[in-house]
Amino acid sequence: MVALSEGEKHFIRGGIEQDIRTDGRRRLQFRALSVETGVIPQANGSARVRLGGTEIITSVKAELGKPSILHPDQGKVSIFVDCSPTAEPMFEGRGSEELSAELSVALQRCLLGGKSGAGAAIDLSSLIVVEGKVCWDLYIDGLVISSDGNLLDALAAAIKVALSDTGIPKVNVSLSAASDEEPEVDVSDEEFLQFDTSSVPVIITLTKVGRHYIIDATSEEESQMSSAVSVSVNRHGQICGLTKRGGAGLDPSVIFDMISVAKHVSQQFMSLLDSEIAAAEAEAAE
Amino acid sequence: MEYVNPLTGFRVDGRRPNEMRQLKGEVGVVARADGSALFEMGNTRVIAAVYGPREIQNRGQQVNSNEALVRCEYRMAEFSTGDRRRKPKGDRRSTEISLVIRQTMEASILTHLMPRSQIDIFVQVLQADGGTRSACINAATLALADAGIPMRDIVTSCSAGYLCSTPLLDLNYIEDSAGGPDVTVGILTKMDKVTLLQMDAKLPMDTFENVMELAIEGCKAIATYIREVLLENTKRLECQRG
């Protein structure tokens, strides 16, 4: 996306080698993070996250639906990402389809667990209303308003914040329904159940440039990468998902090293995100 | 459903029939764009970003080389409406609104001053609660002014309808989907000329005149607000420049 001359690329590579990047950051330092909740009042939960020049708005909407036949005791979650042309002129029309699809799939893999639903960040069985008949369908939508690199990490952080802001309405089921009829449900407008986001992981993308890895790459630095590994780590230090994108092959020992670096960085990032969420909620409560 | 309370005269959201929703406009919200703006009319929120004037990317699209090419794309976020839309872009309504915004802004931009270039206007709807078309045009005007693109006049747009025998200004989503007529007007405010006029459903002629007059009043009020926002912004930039 970003065109750079050989001289500028050389400068960026040198900076990463010497641990001073173009904006003065160290290799394992994030840009300024700012978080806001409740930006979309008509959604069940929403957030706006800014990571340097990248800006994401996510919303979580809950609708009643029917659980799938294979998993009658679980609700459904789907994640979609859209890149707005306001961020980049090349996202207009269908220009962003490839990128949006790639980001959506990567997020689904990290947050939704395996095909059986095991290991999902969100406890799908908590979304069930009436087993086999009625469940909550969660639609998580991410919109990229401004793009300056590291979209995946910012999207994952925005989803985590939006989920912490989400309230699922309480549902009263009329018990007198016959077993093969559609039960009547009464969606409460008053009572909400807050989501438990303690098991939602964050994603840390490590970009390898030369011999070193950096985190939170700007789009200029991303154009320099030889390969990138995105690791999804939860609060307990467990790895919830792993993606490797980018051409150059990596030695397995290098990958193990990158994973341990990601784990270490993720703890810091998660505590930073938690404090930002708390601050945002405090401000929203004012 | 009582859209206008017969006793108090208030509408469903507590407004009077000729009262507009709360307006909010802000420029410079997308750093990368040449000009950008956020515009809110009540719960309808729209971001517009302008890229240009810049070199024409696709020679094939250029019709007249003595004028700038104006392009526009309208997109709704999936979470912008009450029920989640699955295909927010490329559908017929988006294409039509993109065309409408482009034609409205083209009427005002002095394209002959920027030959052999293109101006891209991207409008992204974050929240839709009726009057999205108007909010998009107002946001686009702010964004174009922020980008320093010369225009003949400030273009503003507002909608009005007719329910329970009362002309209503600036319909929200509930009033819009009530099945009554919906008149959207866009005007060049200083020159007092209408550049956009759309209506659906049916209205008797004299009622139509009243409703259109009301919409034009709304447009003028929005223009005053937009002018204030731009003037404030210009003064602030000039003072800080030093």
Add this chain to the structure above:
Amino acid sequence: MKGLHLSLNQTQRVRLDTALQELQSLAPAAASAAAVTVADTIPVNQEDNILKGHGTVDQDGEVVATLCGVVERVNKLVYVRTLQARYKPEVGDIIVGRVIEIAPKRWRLEINFSQDAVLMLSSMNLPDGIQRRRTAVDELNMRGIFVENDVICAEVRGFQHDGSLHLQARSEKYGKLERGQLLTVPPYLVKRKKQHFHHLMQYNVDLILGCNGFIWVGEHVVVGEKTKTTGDQQKSSTEAENFTPLETRKHICRLANAVRVLSALGFTLTVELIIETAEASASSNVEINDMLGAEFYVQTAEREAKRRADLLRKKNGAR
């Protein structure tokens, strides 16, 4: 402010507002009074034959603004000086641009203007330095001089009759820029001065303020080495030793961050101000990365308010 979205805490917000208020009160009142937006009527004396300049149009006998900006009057000329807008080239401007395309006998450069600018092969010094006619071999070797995405500094030569903008880079000081970073700021923050090339000896850094808003901060290159052919750069084995030295890199990053903060605040960029901001950050031990943080942002605003207040006091005292 564009570019930096910072979360300021309560005290920082108050301090920032105070500083900005002070800047507003220090600004000459005439400037604010002359601010106009699109479709505002500009008051003119109808008897004088006023020349309607840039940003104005004649509508029903009145002079109406087509842009947002400040009205300037010079003798009989009335025009609107824009703030936030694309670059408006003038002959002789020194600009920094990026090569987009190589076309027969010319390069196309992006310079933040409504069209791409053209640099003819004949307006460029040949690598061997001899002044001679460009041959067909030279045309084929254009890639040896500049490739796509190269950053070049050049001078505006003028508009051709077909409306395209031509540049020239004949002097020794123009040419390819390497070993540094390119920043983009709004063009109105760069004032036209006598000197746009600044060699900061204390840092060993070149600072070039392009009139088009492209600012280059890079390692110092001795004048005359800029038009070396790219063939020399192919030695990748020596690349690791060839990186910019750490001290110079720190200075480059500090200056670049100073430019970022100043442009986010909307202050006119002068070399003195940039150096002052960078020095202030170094002397108060602000980490290079923290220069883009909230605290330094507020401090820079306060420092600038104080500086302008002092300047005004000196001017008033001198009368």
